[in-house]
Amino acid sequence: MPFNILVAACVAYVICLFLVAWVVERRADRGQIGWLRSPLVYTLSLSIYCTAWTFYGAVGYAARSGLEFLTIYLGPTLVFIGWWWILRKLVRIGRQQRVTSIADLISSRFGKSNLLGVIVTVIAVVAATPYIALQLQSVTQSFGAFASPTQDGFAPPDTESTAIWVAAGLALFTIIFGTRNLDAKEQHHGIVIAIAVEAVVKLVALVGVGVFVVWGLADGPADIIARIDASDIADWDLQPGRWAGLIFVSAAAVICLPRMFQVMVVENGDERHLFTAAWAFPLYLFAMSLFIVPIAVVGLERLPSSANPDMFVLTLPLAEGQGTLAMLAFLGGFSSATSMVIVESIALATMVSNHIVMPIWLRLRPSQAVSGDVRRLVLLSRRFSIAAVLGLGYAYYRMSGGSTALAAIGLIAFAGVAQFLPAMLFGIFWRGATRVGAALGLSVGFGVWAYTLFLPSFGPNAVIPAMVFVNGPFDIDWLRPRALLGVDSMDPLIHSLFWSLVLNTATFLLGSLLTFPGPVERMQSAAFVRVFDAAASGPRGWSRGMAEPEELLVMAQRILGDDDALLFFEAEARGQGKLGYLPDPTPEFMARLERRLAGSVGAATAHAMISQLAGRAMVTVEDLMAVASESAQIMEYSARLESQQSELTRTARALRDANEKLMQLSVQKDAFLSQISHELRTPMTSIRAFSEILTEGDLPPDMVTNYGRIIHDEAKRLTRLLDDLLDLSVLENGSVQLNLGLTNLGEMIDRALAAASNTKPERSFLIHRDLPMENIFLRTDADRLVQVFINLISNARKYCDAATPELKITVRQRAGRVTIDVIDNGSGIPSVSQGIIFEKFARLTDQTRAGGAGLGLAICREVMANLGGTITYLPGQGGAAFRVSLPLRLEREAA
Amino acid sequence: MARFRAPLFVQPAHYRLRRRRDAARLLPVVGAFLFLLPILWAPAQSFRRDTAPDGIFLFVAWGGLIALALITARSLSAPGAPTDRDPEDEAEAAFDADHGDNS
Numbered sequence: 002m003p004f005n006i007l008v009a010a011c012v013a014y015v016i017c018l019f020l021v022a023w024v025v026e027r028r029a030d031r032g033q034i035g036w037l038r039s040p041l042v043y044t045l046s047l048s049i050y051c052t053a054w055t056f057y058g059a060v061g062y063a064a065r066s067g068l069e070f071l072t073i074y075l076g077p078t079l080v081f082i083g084w085w086w087i088l089r090k091l092v093r094i095g096r097q098q099r100v101t102s103i104a105d106l107i108s109s110r111f112g113k114s115n116l117l118g119v120i121v122t123v124i125a126v127v128a129a130t131p132y133i134a135l136q137l138q139s140v141t142q143s144f145g146a147f148a149s150p151t152q153d154g155f156a157p158p159d160t161e162s163t164a165i166w167v168a169a170g171l172a173l174f175t176i177i178f179g180t181r182n183l184d185a186k187e188q189h190h191g192i193v194i195a196i197a198v199e200a201v202v203k204l205v206a207l208v209g210v211g212v213f214v215v216w217g218l219a220d221g222p223a224d225i226i227a228r229i230d231a232s233d234i235a236d237w238d239l240q241p242g243r244w245a246g247l248i249f250v251s252a253a254a255v256i257c258l259p260r261m262f263q264v265m266v267v268e269n270g271d272e273r274h275l276f277t278a279a280w281a282f283p284l285y286l287f288a289m290s291l292f293i294v295p296i297a298v299v300g301l302e303r304l305p306s307s308a309n310p311d312m313f314v315l316t317l318p319l320a321e322g323q324g325t326l327a328m329l330a331f332l333g334g335f336s337s338a339t340s341m342v343i344v345e346s347i348a349l350a351t352m353v354s355n356h357i358v359m360p361i362w363l364r365l366r367p368s369q370a371v372s373g374d375v376r377r378l379v380l381l382s383r384r385f386s387i388a389a390v391l392g393l394g395y396a397y398y399r400m401s402g403g404s405t406a407l408a409a410i411g412l413i414a415f416a417g418v419a420q421f422l423p424a425m426l427f428g429i430f431w432r433g434a435t436r437v438g439a440a441l442g443l444s445v446g447f448g449v450w451a452y453t454l455f456l457p458s459f460g461p462n463a464v465i466p467a468m469v470f471v472n473g474p475f476d477i478d479w480l481r482p483r484a485l486l487g488v489d490s491m492d493p494l495i496h497s498l499f500w501s502l503v504l505n506t507a508t509f510l511l512g513s514l515l516t517f518p519g520p521v522e523r524m525q526s527a528a529f530v531r532v533f534d535a536a537a538s539g540p541r542g543w544s545r546g547m548a549e550p551e552e553l554l555v556m557a558q559r560i561l562g563d564d565d566a567l568l569f570f571e572a573e574a575r576g577q578g579k580l581g582y583l584p585d586p587t588p589e590f591m592a593r594l595e596r597r598l599a600g601s602v603g604a605a606t607a608h609a610m611i612s613q614l615a616g617r618a619m620v621t622v623e624d625l626m627a628v629a630s631e632s633a634q635i636m637e638y639s640a641r642l643e644s645q646q647s648e649l650t651r652t653a654r655a656l657r658d659a660n661e662k663l664m665q666l667s668v669q670k671d672a673f674l675s676q677i678s679h680e681l682r683t684p685m686t687s688i689r690a691f692s693e694i695l696t697e698g699d700l701p702p703d704m705v706t707n708y709g710r711i712i713h714d715e716a717k718r719l720t721r722l723l724d725d726l727l728d729l730s731v732l733e734n735g736s737v738q739l740n741l742g743l744t745n746l747g748e749m750i751d752r753a754l755a756a757a758s759n760t761k762p763e764r765s766f767l768i769h770r771d772l773p774m775e776n777i778f779l780r781t782d783a784d785r786l787v788q789v790f791i792n793l794i795s796n797a798r799k800y801c802d803a804a805t806p807e808l809k810i811t812v813r814q815r816a817g818r819v820t821i822d823v824i825d826n827g828s829g830i831p832s833v834s835q836g837i838i839f840e841k842f843a844r845l846t847d848q849t850r851a852g853g854a855g856l857g858l859a860i861c862r863e864v865m866a867n868l869g870g871t872i873t874y875l876p877g878q879g880g881a882a883f884r885v886s887l888p889l890r891l892e893r894e895a896a
Numbered sequence: 897m898a899r900f901r902a903p904l905f906v907q908p909a910h911y912r913l914r915r916r917r918d919a920a921r922l923l924p925v926v927g928a929f930l931f932l933l934p935i936l937w938a939p940a941q942s943f944r945r946d947t948a949p950d951g952i953f954l955f956v957a958w959g960g961l962i963a964l965a966l967i968t969a970r971s972l973s974a975p976g977a978p979t980d981r982d983p984e985d986e987a988e989a990a991f992d993a994d995h996g997d998n999s
Contacts, residue, residue, distance in 0.1 A: 067947050068934075071954055075931045078958065082965040083924025085917065085972075229948040237947055241935040248931060276973035280965035287958050294951060 004148040007331070014332055015174055015339070021198055022178060022191030029190040037190055038270035040277030045197035046264045047282045048204070050077060050255060051289050052132075052341035053139035056203060056334045058407030059290070061311035063297040065406065067237025072244060073408075074290050076251030078283040084275050087256060088265070090429055092275060094532045095266035099600040103262040103421060104352040107443075109604040110428040110529050111436035112522030118356030118605055120440060121421065124447045125259045126349055126390060128417025131458065133345065133394025134401065135410040136338040139311070140167045141398075143334050146312045147319065147327070164398055171342045172391040179347040180383045192343060193268050199336035204288060206333025210314050211292020213326055214299045218317075225295045232298045246495040250412070253419040259348035260341065267348075311407050342391070350386035355603030358382035363609050375559040375610075379602060400459050413458050416498045420446035423506045427513070432526045434509070437516040442509025446501045453482045454497035550583040553594060556610060560601050569597060666840065680722060684715035725856045732863035737785075739867065741891060744783035746819065747775035750810060753790030760795035769809040777814060780890040785864045789872065792857045793823040793883050800881065801827035817889050822875060824882040835874050913972075920968045923961065930957040 025037055036042070055073075062070035080087065091106075100106045104125065108118035141164045178192055219225050229235055255261050269275075300313030308316055315334065318326040362378060401410070423446070424439040461467035465482060473481040483493050485500050518526065550570075557566035567582055573593070574584040584590050591611060598607035691708040694700070700708075731737050754768065779786075797808050809824045830838060839862045858872075865872045870887025906914070934950050 068951055068954065071951075075927075075954070075958070078961065079924045079927045079931070082927055082961055083921070084969075085920040086924065226948045226952075229951070235947040239934055239950070244935055245932060248928075273973060276969045279969045280962050283958070283962045283965065287955070287962060291955065294947075 004144070007144065007148055010328065010332065011170075011335055014335065018195045018198065018339075019174075019178065022195040025194040026191040037194060040271075040274040040281070042193060042197045043269065043271075043274035044278045044281040044285065045200040046193045046268065047261070047278055048200035048285050048289075049196055049260055049264055049340050049344050050258075051200075051203060051286070051337060052411075053136050053334055053338040054132075054407050054411040055289055056207060056337040057139045057143065057311045057314055058135070058411065059293045060297045060300065060313045061309070061406055062408040063234065063293050064301055064310035064313070065408075067234050068239070068294070069237070069243060069247065070293060070408065071290060072247035073251045073411075074286040076248045076253070077255035078286060079248070080252045080255050081279050081282050084279040087426070087429075088275055088279075089272070090532060091256065091266055092269050092272050094429060094529055095269065096272065097532060098528070098604070099596050101267060101355060101600060101603050102348055102352045103257065103259055103425070104356050105599075105603045105605075106262070106266075107421065107424050107428060107439065108356065109599075110525055111424075111434070111439050112519050112525055113604045113608050114436045114440075114522075115356065115360050115605040115609075117424075117436060117440055117443070118352070118603065119360075120443050120447070121424075122349075122352040122356045124417065124420055124443060125352060126393065127447075127451070127455065128414050128420075129259065129345055129349055129390065130393040130397040130414075131401070131410045131417075131455070132414035133342060133391060134398035135407050135414075136171075136342050137164050137167055137394055137398045138405075138410070139334060139407055140338045142309065142312055143315055143331055146309070146315050147331055161399070164395060168391045168395040171339060172346075172388050174339065175343045175346050175387050175391075176384045178343055179387070180350070180380050189268065189347070192347070193264065196264070196340045196344065199340040200285070202336045203333045204285065206329045206336075207289055207314065208292065209326055210318060210330050211296060213318060213321075213323065214292065214295050218299050218303070218321065219295070225298065228298050228302065229294060232301055234294065234298055234301070240492070242495050243492055246492075246498055247412070250415045250419050250498055253422045254415040257418040257421040257425065258345075258415075259352065259418070260344040263344055263348040263351075342394075346387045346390045347383075349390045350383040351603075353386040353389075354379050354382035355606055358386075359602055359606040360609065363606065375556070375602075376562065379560070400463060402460070405458075410458070412494055413454055416454055416494065416501065417447075417450050419498065420450060420501060420505055422502070423509045427509065428526075429529050429532075431513075432523075432530045433513055434526065435513045435516045435518045436522055438509045438512030438514075441512040442505045442507075445508045446505025449485075449501040449504055450497055453485065453500060454494065457482050457493070550586050553586065553591075553611075554582065557594065557598065560598055560610075569594075665837070669837075669840065677722075681719065684719045688712050688715045688719075725860065729856055729860050729863060732860065732867060735867070737867055739782040739891075740784065741780060741782055743778045743780050744786075745775075746777045746779055746812060746821070747772060749779075749783055749787050750775060750790060750821075753787050753794055756787070756791045757794035757798060760798045764798060764806060766798065766801075767805065767807040769807065771811055774812040774814070775810075777812070777819060777889070779819065779887070781868055781887060782891075785868060786887070789861045789864050789885060790821075790823070792861050793885070796857060797823065797825040797827070797881065801825040803827050803880070814889070818870075818886055819889055820884055820886040822878075822882060822884050824875070824878050824880055826880045829876075829878075829881045830874065832876065835876060838874060839872070916968060916971050919964075920972060923964055923968060926964075927957075927961045930961070933957075 029037065059070045059073070062073075094100065095106065098106075098109055100109060104118045104121035107121050108114050111117050144163050144167075178195070179189065215221060215225055219228060256265070296313055296317060297310065300308070300310060300317050304313065304316060304320060315327060315330050318324075318330060359375075359379065359382070420443060423442050424434070427434040428439065456464045457470070459465075461470055470482060472478065479485065479487050481489070483489065483496060485496070488496060488500075491499065554566060554570050557569065560566075561569065570582045570584060573590050574581055577584050577587070577590070579585070595604075595607050595611050598610065601607075602610070691712050695705060695708055695712075750770070794808065797806075801808075803826045807826045809822070809826075811822045811824070813820045813822075839858050861872050865885060865887065868887050869891050870885065872883060872885050875882035875884045931954070934954070
């Protein structure tokens with residue numbers, strides 16, 4: 002086929018893609034996203050994993066190493082059917098933290114460290130160069146294979162200039178495609194759709210060739226199986242180390258490759274798409290791999306042995322005269338290469354501009370953070386980065402000679418990006434992973450990979466002198482690039498993979514265990530590891546009022562674009578209840594703005610830019626933590642104050658109660674004084690009157706006797722009253738002398754009943770007693786206790802208002818204490834008065850009580866207190882009931 | 897932090913959901929086992945021509961895994977079924993909090 006027609010076909014194809022992307026971007030701008038963000042499109046965009054390596058290289062791989070090519074697709078299959086473990090978490094983190102690239106993810110996880118961002122970017126760029134070279138090589142070879150037979154039209158250039166043209170064309174295409182605008186969240190709807198279209202083209206082309214081979218050239222599957230057995234491929238032997246190692250490295254690569262991360266995490270529109278991609282993407286890989294071996298077998302059979310097996314997909318239909326199918330295959334391969342180059346270089350350019358160019362520029366011209374045109378700078382740096390990445394790829398292609406098998410080149414890139422795996426996996430699953438550990442691990446892994454695989458891939462004497470391969474550097478034998486520590490029996494790839502990842506992980510773990518993470522790092526680690534915990538949130542480091550909202554708006558406009566920035570600010574202002582476009586620079590707003598900016602320029606840069614504006618007085622997390630501990634102290638202090646206050650309240654209430662009681666008592670005391678003066682006055686008056694009569698003489702003897710008796714009785718009453726008062730004061734002072742001895746309780750009650758029968762002797766009481774229970778010997782002051790009983794019984798005799806009065810005395814003994822209940826069947830004491838009957842001077846305003854001074858029960862209480870017991874009123878016993886409780890054996894100390 | 901107390905028994909629906917998650921977690925392990933099996937029966941020393949049977953085995957296993965992944969993913973994405981805040985997840989979070997550093 003003429004070369005110029007091929008070029009025209011490619012250009013037409015690219016223009017078609019461009020139109021698709023353009024239409025989609027237009028629709029997306031109008032908000033009509035709809036099916037553009039469907040799980041199917043997401044899955045198809047993931048197929049960017051299948052590059053020209055798959056399309057061309059897999060057949061060559063199968064022709065050379067049998068089924069080993071399958072490992073490259075089995076690894077990703079494991080990752081995707083195991084999406085619940087890693088992908089789910091990665092996608093959630095990516096969406097929550099607005100991650101823009103894998104460098105951003107790692108930098109953000111380890112405290113927004115720019116150093117890590119730089120390391121990851123450098124590794125990614127270096128590891129991508131062989132991969133991009135692979136695409137250039139395959140496209141160049143496909144041009145060579147397709148265009149060479151005929152010479153009409155203008156002659157095909159030689160392979161080197163073809164490669165240059167391909168690289169330049171791809172760079173131009175990518176720049177036009179990928180850097181037209183700076184998206185808020187680094188999502189490219191148009192490109193995603195274009196990639197999905199290319200995925201379909203790839204699949205249709207490869208399956209088309211496969212179907213043609215199986216049913217056109219062979220007689221169906223059975224025939225193919227027979228041919229496989231007959232071919233050289235059947236001589237292939239599985240090498241266990243390579244088999245397991247390649248499955249592992251491809252599984253690692255599918256999550257670590259910058260372009261896979263881009264489509265899988267950054268371009269992810271909805272987490273639920275994973276539910277579909279989990280099985281649909283492995284299905285796509287399955288379909289892509291199904292016909293590889295048949296094509297390889299039939300190609301080996303039919304094509305001359307000099308034919309490059311990497312090009313069988315193209316040359317087989319061509320040799321069979323199927324021009325259309327060959328054209329389709331050519332476009333499929335072209336699709337594979339272009340989609341990979343576009344996304345890879347966009348992902349790398351984002352990383353370079355966010356983690357290398359912007360930080361340097363900010364360092365050099367900090368004042369320009371506000372006024373400079375950041376948008377243009379970012380776009381410009383990305384365009385240059387794209388060109389540089391493709392330039393590096395071309396340089397690799399030239400240096401490696403352009404003749405190596407495609408798969409071998411691809412695996413070098415896979416082993417390179419696999420160095421991200423420890424930092425990434427430990428980063429999202431282990432909170433103890435630290436920045437120092439990640440930096441050390443990545444550097445060591447990268448160094449070992451470069452020394453043992455990447456640099457040797459240029460061939461002896463290109464970078465590493467041939468002597469080093471044989472004798473080691475400086476003749477140190479155990480440092481030979483292909484035989485570290487003398488391990489020379491391993492396959493070079495597995496050797497490099499093994500040593501780089503082992504040393505990478507070991508230094509990473511050791512560094513993490515030995516270092517202490519900074520505050521931002523610790524917060525980020527919590528936000529990443531516990532991403533499914535809704536409460537976890539990123540650190541907020543901005544203080545209120547440090548930045549002018551207007552300046553923030555100006556800066557945001559430079560990055561997000563005028564409309565987006567204004568919309569964002571207006572929404573924020575509305576959220577704060579303000580009109581206009583200038584919200585208050587609250588810490589929450591600043592944090593959201595930072596995240597938003599991070600979506601465009603990366604976390605570290607966004608942080609740095611806002612800190613330029615927030616000025617020197619920027620609050621670091623360390624400051625915040627100091628403030629937090631200070632406020633914790635204040636909170637503790639206020640809690641203490643609060644408890645003190647509640648204690649004061651309690652005391653005040655107690656005081657109020659006491660005061661009330663005092664007032665009550667004071668009133669009672671006044672009442673008592675008037676009563677006592679009355680009580681004292683009445684006998685005194687009669688004593689005085691009768692003694693006056695007696696002094697006058699001339700009285701009949703019986704009257705003298707009578708008057709004398711009255712005077713004697715009244716004097717006795719007075720004495721008794723004064724005795725009571727004295728008694729009470731002695732008891733209250735606690736200076737009473739107790740006369741302890743063993744006495745029978747029944748006898749005491751007998752004495753009390755006998756003594757009390759003097760009170761109101763005209764009333765006859767029915768007495769209920771429990772004589773056996775009363776037969777207890779108490780060690781106590783018998784006279785005092787009898788006094789209490791007498792008081793209670795005579796009270797009952799005095800106040801029981803029942804028609805047939807009864808008195809019940811029950812005795813119980815429990816746990817070294819004796820309780821004696823004295824219960825009558827009268828109307829009892831009203832509950833309002835129950836509280837004060839034991840108070841001194843307490844008197845119920847009851848006519849029948851006029852005879853007492855209200856000291857009896859108060860004395861009882863004091864006596865019982867002195868005897869180590871209590872006396873209480875028992876409510877609800879059907880009458881007045883008192884319970885006397887005292888210890889069985891009163892020890893003298895307790896007295 | 898208030899310590900989360902996982903209930904000892906959960907409702908049958910919830911129990912099934914947890915087992916479906918277990919199945920999703922288990923799937924890659926099964927896959928890895930199947931994909932590594934050829935190492936056992938196809939050592940480099942053998943001279944049998946077993947590329948075609950190996951390939952058929954791998955593709956059949958592959959297809960089976962895809963079907964299983966389809967079934968588990970479908971059952972997990974059934975409406976209302978998957979919630980991120982599940983007692984089990986919280987128990988895991990509590991585990992992290994207990995065993996991670998206390999920042």
